[in-house]
Amino acid sequence: MEVLRPPIGQETLAARLAERADQGSLAHAMLFTGAPGRGGLALALALARRLHCTNHDGPRPCGKCPSCQQHAQLQHPDLHFTFPVVKPPGKDKALSADQLITWRTLLQQEGPYFDMVDLRERMALGNKQPFISVHEAQDILRRLALTAHAGGWKVQIIWGAQFMRTDTANKLLKVIEEPPAKTVFILLADSTESLLATILSRTQIVPIPPVTGDAVGQWLQGQGASPEQIADAVGLSEGDLARARRLVREDAAEEFALFVDWMRTCFARDGRKAAGLADGFHDLGRERQKQFLVYALHMIRQCIVGNYGAAAAVRLRASERGFAEKFSAYIHHGNVVEMQKELEKALRDVSGNVYGRTVFLDLSMRMMELLHRPK
Numbered sequence: 001m002e003v004l005r006p007p008i009g010q011e012t013l014a015a016r017l018a019e020r021a022d023q024g025s026l027a028h029a030m031l032f033t034g035a036p037g038r039g040g041l042a043l044a045l046a047l048a049r050r051l052h053c054t055n056h057d058g059p060r061p062c063g064k065c066p067s068c069q070q071h072a073q074l075q076h077p078d079l080h081f082t083f084p085v086v087k088p089p090g091k092d093k094a095l096s097a098d099q100l101i102t103w104r105t106l107l108q109q110e111g112p113y114f115d116m117v118d119l120r121e122r123m124a125l126g127n128k129q130p131f132i133s134v135h136e137a138q139d140i141l142r143r144l145a146l147t148a149h150a151g152g153w154k155v156q157i158i159w160g161a162q163f164m165r166t167d168t169a170n171k172l173l174k175v176i177e178e179p180p181a182k183t184v185f186i187l188l189a190d191s192t193e194s195l196l197a198t199i200l201s202r203t204q205i206v207p208i209p210p211v212t213g214d215a216v217g218q219w220l221q222g223q224g225a226s227p228e229q230i231a232d233a234v235g236l237s238e239g240d241l242a243r244a245r246r247l248v249r250e251d252a253a254e255e256f257a258l259f260v261d262w263m264r265t266c267f268a269r270d271g272r273k274a275a276g277l278a279d280g281f282h283d284l285g286r287e288r289q290k291q292f293l294v295y296a297l298h299m300i301r302q303c304i305v306g307n308y309g310a311a312a313a314v315r316l317r318a319s320e321r322g323f324a325e326k327f328s329a330y331i332h333h334g335n336v337v338e339m340q341k342e343l344e345k346a347l348r349d350v351s352g353n354v355y356g357r358t359v360f361l362d363l364s365m366r367m368m369e370l371l372h373r374p375k
């Protein structure tokens, strides 16, 4: 799981923080600055794991001891998360504790490299402005006044510290200046500009550098991005993994739109439009053609998984699900195997340098026939 991996591209900084922890010279309140996609949260989590691990050897936590196992579930009792939220309907306080499940799910599914755009989307905030309330500050004070469960370090992460209200920040000043014994505050913010001077003067500022292009590229490759997508995303992301991933996904959204258009055209047996689309596919170039065919195979497979009642096993984005639910009525045991074979053949042909237009035109003709096969 991604939350357990060493921070992408920030190994040096992670090792330096672990070293400080070993030497007893770790600041009790740190402010990690930089875009969230640079991995400040990954570093904070790695440091917390390292502090809690009872069996570490070298800079990394062991991954096996009870503490590491609790971290794997993001359920360590002495690891506390604060992040911007809105008041839930019917409640009079905006508290991170009420949104912890959403937060953990986001972390487990996306890893620690998400930003405010991702969090907003996950929490379905719409136009609402999330914040870190004074009630949250009271919660923090209450939590940290308790003895650590495991008798070791208490780690309080404040993600999006720039969303603290002035009264929130003021309420925390004293505890940040003089935390209880064996307590570490890790504040994360885009920059120092949006924070009160009184907070800045009480924290050790740790600037998080942009992730190198190589590390961004390797990370995206591990997620199945194509060389072209990687080149685009590395160039545009400025060392920000959240932004890089979004660039790749927006690309994938284009693929989905194309797939829907193509399948509708084939289902309607619209030969003229199919010819136009084949020209369009041709112009995409070989890498994008391959990527599209891989995507089409994925979509067809997901439809058949859904048809066999394994709804939980379906791996589709929310935007794709609605289409797949309707489209899956036309994918069944009478045509799915041949569809996959046709797509795989097209993939081989494209890789083997067959003229793109020809490949997609032939493929479309076959799909027109297969989509109308009886069950």
Ligand SMILES: [Zn+2]
Residues within 6 Å of the ligand: 052, 053, 054, 055, 056, 061, 062, 063, 064, 065, 066, 067, 068
């Ligand atoms: Zn451990």
